[in-house]
Amino acid sequence: MIEESTLQRVLTRALQTGGEFAEVFAEDKRSTAAMLDDGRVEDMTSGRDRGAGIRVVVGETTGFAHTAELSEAGLMAAAEAAAAAARGGGGGVREVALGTRTRGQGGRQSALIDPGSITKASKVELLEAADQAARSAGGAISQVSAGYGDSRRRILVANSDGLLAEDDQVRTRLAVTCVASGDTGMQTGFDVRARTGGFEMFDVVSAEAIALEAARRAILKLSARPAPSGVLPVVVKSGSGGMLFHEACGHGLEADAILKESSVYAGRVGQKVASELVSLVDDGTMGGEWGTFAVDDEGHPASRNVLIENGILTDYMWDFLRARKEKRPVSANGRRQSYEHLPMVRMTNTYLLSGTEDPEEIVRRTPRGVFVARLGGGSVNTATGDFVFGMTEAYMIENGEITDPIRDANLIGNGPDILGRIDAVADDFDMCPGTCGKDGQQVPVGCGQPTLRVSAMTVGGTAGA
Amino acid sequence: MPELLDVAARIAGLARDHEQVEAYVAHSRETSVRVYSGEVESLSSADSEGVGIRVIKDHRQGFAYAGSLDPVVIEETLAEARDNAGFATPDPHVGLAEPDGVAKATLELWREDLVGVPTADKVALAIELEARARGLDARVRQAESADYGDAMTEVAVASSSGVTGSQRRTGCHVAVFVLAGDGEETQTGGGYSVGRSFTDLDINEASDDAVERAVRMIGARKARSARLPVVFDKRVTTSLLGILGGTFSGEAVLKGRSMFADRLGQEVAHPSITLVDDPTEPATYAASVQDAEGLATRRNVLIDAGVARQFLYDSYSARRAGARSTGSAVRGGFKSAPGVGCRALCLEPGDKDMDAILAAIGTGFFVQGIQGIHSGVNPVSGDFSVGAEGLMIRDGQLAEPVREVTIASTLQRMLLEVLEVGSDLEYLPGTAAGLTLAVDGLSVSGS
Numbered sequence: 001m002i003e004e005s006t007l008q009r010v011l012t013r014a015l016q017t018g019g020e021f022a023e024v025f026a027e028d029k030r031s032t033a034a035m036l037d038d039g040r041v042e043d044m045t046s047g048r049d050r051g052a053g054i055r056v057v058v059g060e061t062t063g064f065a066h067t068a069e070l071s072e073a074g075l076m077a078a079a080e081a082a083a084a085a086a087r088g089g090g091g092g093v094r095e096v097a098l099g100t101r102t103r104g105q106g107g108r109q110s111a112l113i114d115p116g117s118i119t120k121a122s123k124v125e126l127l128e129a130a131d132q133a134a135r136s137a138g139g140a141i142s143q144v145s146a147g148y149g150d151s152r153r154r155i156l157v158a159n160s161d162g163l164l165a166e167d168d169q170v171r172t173r174l175a176v177t178c179v180a181s182g183d184t185g186m187q188t189g190f191d192v193r194a195r196t197g198g199f200e201m202f203d204v205v206s207a208e209a210i211a212l213e214a215a216r217r218a219i220l221k222l223s224a225r226p227a228p229s230g231v232l233p234v235v236v237k238s239g240s241g242g243m244l245f246h247e248a249c250g251h252g253l254e255a256d257a258i259l260k261e262s263s264v265y266a267g268r269v270g271q272k273v274a275s276e277l278v279s280l281v282d283d284g285t286m287g288g289e290w291g292t293f294a295v296d297d298e299g300h301p302a303s304r305n306v307l308i309e310n311g312i313l314t315d316y317m318w319d320f321l322r323a324r325k326e327k328r329p330v331s332a333n334g335r336r337q338s339y340e341h342l343p344m345v346r347m348t349n350t351y352l353l354s355g356t357e358d359p360e361e362i363v364r365r366t367p368r369g370v371f372v373a374r375l376g377g378g379s380v381n382t383a384t385g386d387f388v389f390g391m392t393e394a395y396m397i398e399n400g401e402i403t404d405p406i407r408d409a410n411l412i413g414n415g416p417d418i419l420g421r422i423d424a425v426a427d428d429f430d431m432c433p434g435t436c437g438k439d440g441q442q443v444p445v446g447c448g449q450p451t452l453r454v455s456a457m458t459v460g461g462t463a464g465a
Numbered sequence: 466m467p468e469l470l471d472v473a474a475r476i477a478g479l480a481r482d483h484e485q486v487e488a489y490v491a492h493s494r495e496t497s498v499r500v501y502s503g504e505v506e507s508l509s510s511a512d513s514e515g516v517g518i519r520v521i522k523d524h525r526q527g528f529a530y531a532g533s534l535d536p537v538v539i540e541e542t543l544a545e546a547r548d549n550a551g552f553a554t555p556d557p558h559v560g561l562a563e564p565d566g567v568a569k570a571t572l573e574l575w576r577e578d579l580v581g582v583p584t585a586d587k588v589a590l591a592i593e594l595e596a597r598a599r600g601l602d603a604r605v606r607q608a609e610s611a612d613y614g615d616a617m618t619e620v621a622v623a624s625s626s627g628v629t630g631s632q633r634r635t636g637c638h639v640a641v642f643v644l645a646g647d648g649e650e651t652q653t654g655g656g657y658s659v660g661r662s663f664t665d666l667d668i669n670e671a672s673d674d675a676v677e678r679a680v681r682m683i684g685a686r687k688a689r690s691a692r693l694p695v696v697f698d699k700r701v702t703t704s705l706l707g708i709l710g711g712t713f714s715g716e717a718v719l720k721g722r723s724m725f726a727d728r729l730g731q732e733v734a735h736p737s738i739t740l741v742d743d744p745t746e747p748a749t750y751a752a753s754v755q756d757a758e759g760l761a762t763r764r765n766v767l768i769d770a771g772v773a774r775q776f777l778y779d780s781y782s783a784r785r786a787g788a789r790s791t792g793s794a795v796r797g798g799f800k801s802a803p804g805v806g807c808r809a810l811c812l813e814p815g816d817k818d819m820d821a822i823l824a825a826i827g828t829g830f831f832v833q834g835i836q837g838i839h840s841g842v843n844p845v846s847g848d849f850s851v852g853a854e855g856l857m858i859r860d861g862q863l864a865e866p867v868r869e870v871t872i873a874s875t876l877q878r879m880l881l882e883v884l885e886v887g888s889d890l891e892y893l894p895g896t897a898a899g900l901t902l903a904v905d906g907l908s909v910s911g912s
Contacts, residue, residue: 047800048538060504458869
């Protein structure tokens with residue numbers, strides 16, 4: 001994307017007014033999206049995002065500027081703007097020399113079928129197949145929308161410590177939302193598959209299967225009763241349930257919140273923060289998962305980091321700035337939405353390790369409670385630890401059996417409290433893709449977990465519990 | 466820099482026979498400052514521009530965008546959009562907006578003074594904001610963040626169907642988020658101030674609000690589950706109206722996703738509810754003279770004294786519904802094609818201020834903040850369940866703080882069970898204005 005000699009000159013210029021650290025992050029991303037709604041392909045969209053973000057650090061201050069102009073002149077102008085923003089003092093010349101280049105393959109799992117090599121017509125066919133499959137699921141299905149998206153994102157990072165790294169990240173996604181209509185009104189069902197990789201995803205899962213799952217959820221909820229209101233045991237099924245950890249403690253273990261002491265987990269390394277059944281990992285290396293990459297957006301190779309081991313907090317997640325402040329290694333959790341954004345500490349694929357129990361047995365041992373088969377989204381206030389997440393497919397558990405479906409509602413809990421109440425963990429691990437928003441930046445993440453039980457949690461429905 | 470409208474018009478002029486082309490061109494200059502512990506944590510400056518191009522041929526639409534106005538890139542983008550059009554399903558209603566003779570309002574949304582504010586003054590304001598918030602109350606531990614941000618943006622739309630228009634605006638904000646507590650406990654509160662001019666910003670208002678919200682939550686506990694009247698803080702009302710507005714989208718109606726599809730002329734809300742979307746009101750945050758297709762914005766009454774009156778349309782949904790565009794096309798910048806949306810929703814204010822509403826309610830739950838609006842509110846089914854924090858209302862006054870509870874109902878029921886609409890209208894950031902709103906019969910789930 002940019003010649004090494006140019007990078008060296010740009011970094012040297014960025015440090016000219018006294019900067020202690022400078023970095024060039026260049027990105028060239030091409031994306032395709034197609035949307036089918038109401039039985040028709042509405043439009044196909046192509047996008048091109050190409051540019052560079054330059055940051056300069058002086059003391060505790062970061063100056064940042066970005067440009068869509070990747071010529072030396074464009075980069076020099078951005079370097080000067082970033083340096084001015086960091087308002088260095090001293091000056092003097094510090095030559096930057098770049099080291100050996102790291103090249104990543106995006107953390108893909110298998111041989112890539114580049115979506116760029118697939119015809120647009122084939123992408124449209126996926127959507128049409130999804131639409132037909134969903135509508136064949138039953139007369140109650142009254143509307144279907146299906147969205148396909150792929151992107152190829154090449155990044156290059158060079159910094160004044162001599163780091164030089166590249167990655168080539170390919171992502172592919174298909175999501176279907178159905179509306180079912182009946183005497184009780186309308187309900188929605190959603191399903192999504194998303195992989196770090198290309199069109200080979202559809203060798204493993206078909207568009208039809210995704211659509212049928214979305215349709216099943218919508219139809220199911222037509223007969224759902226109102227969710228209970230009050231405190232109950234909650235069994236969370238494997239897969240999308242991983243969102244629970246993403247919100248209950250993931251964000252609270254990000255080093256930016258820790259260093260500002262705006263997390264309930266600050267100062268607690270080595271302490272028991274969860275039930276001993278809980279071992280939590282953040283792992284950017286998991287082949288093909290949605291939050292996977294080879295090199296993070298600060299140029300560091302992805303890594304697997306154990307955050308909680310048997311209930312004991314072992315470490316936080318770190319980006320360059322926070323690791324530098326604490327004089328410790330990064331954990332390759334520095335990510336950004338695009339070259340127009342500053343990197344910050346972000347999760348990759350965050351998951352709970354499997355336990356030993358039989359998931360069905362966990363339900364049998366629960367006389368009365370809620371079984372959550374699919375979670376929607378969630379959010380957390382890291383300073384208080386209070387978090388919510390939404391159920392989009394859930395059932396009552398009565399006399400140890402899964403019974404009636406219940407309508408959508410949020411669950412609410414406090415992170416440290418809920419982690420301590422996890423009293424059963426099964427052996428049926430699964431992963432699920434999601435989009436994580438923080439400070440206005442969206443990045444792809446993975447979540448995972450086996451089926452587990454929280455002994456008591458507040459369910460936010462309307463029916464007397 | 467070339468005039469944006471000229472760039473857009475030049476692209477629209479490239480339309481071939483039997484083809485429509487629309488260009489949406491945007492340019493923005495932004496500064497953002499984050500301060501922590503009296504020092505600048507980060508300072509970003511950005512100058513960005515881009516184009517989104519729609520091509521319509523044989524009743525099919527294609528779209529492409531690029532973050533550059535380089536002539537070569539524009540050529541490529543137009544070619545991509547043209548190619549993409551071949552893959553859509555033909556639909557006789559697809560087409561660009563046509564000039565409709567509606568005159569654009571005259572709004573002055575640009576404040577020249579903001580352009581000349583030195584960066585040092587912006588930094589100083591953020592530092593002063595943080596210091597003031599930290600010093601307001603001994604229980605404030607720190608400000609997790611104190612921010613200043615501004616944007617000077619210009620957009621232009623031109624199409625081969627003859628629609629053309631441009632608009633520029635300035636906007637700036639300060640925001641502070643504080644942590645407060647006694648002992649182990651921590652509570653949080655945020656406050657902000659927004660404006661078009663630098664002098665509109667009020668750091669006292671932002672810091673007072675943040676600190677009051679955090680400090681009054683100290684000692685908060687989970688409440689017992691109960692069914693109660695709920696009084697929504699202004700800011701919460703803004704979020705709720707934003708969700709409600711989506712259900713009046715003509716597109717959602719046509720596609721069978723609106724609970725109000727067959728309800729025009731019927732009573733869908735309490736008679737005290739009159740809901741208007743009026744982007745021509747200059748005081749609204751997202752005021753605009755033109756919509757995302759370049760047509761004039763206008764005042765649209767969605768609910769009149771409880772009765773559903775009309776839906777909102779862009780040109781595609783209007784054509785399909787046999788209606789006229791209501792000037793309600795919106796888009797998320799140059800990277801997306803237009804769809805239908807609200808910009809400036811506003812409830813007609815009632816005659817009681819917040820204190821009078823609390824007194825009238827007597828016993829209930831005052832909600833100062835909600836969590837999980839996207840995971841817990843389903844605008845299609847109307848199911849409503851969100852995390853909430855706030856204060857109990859006892860004897861008509863705010864009493865003990867409550868956290869980690871949910872409130873639940875359905876949107877349909879909440880509209881019918883409105884108890885009071887406040888007189889305290891305030892144009893807050895977002896697509897709706899805020900005011901205090903009281904609704905009966907919500908399930909509060911706690912211990």
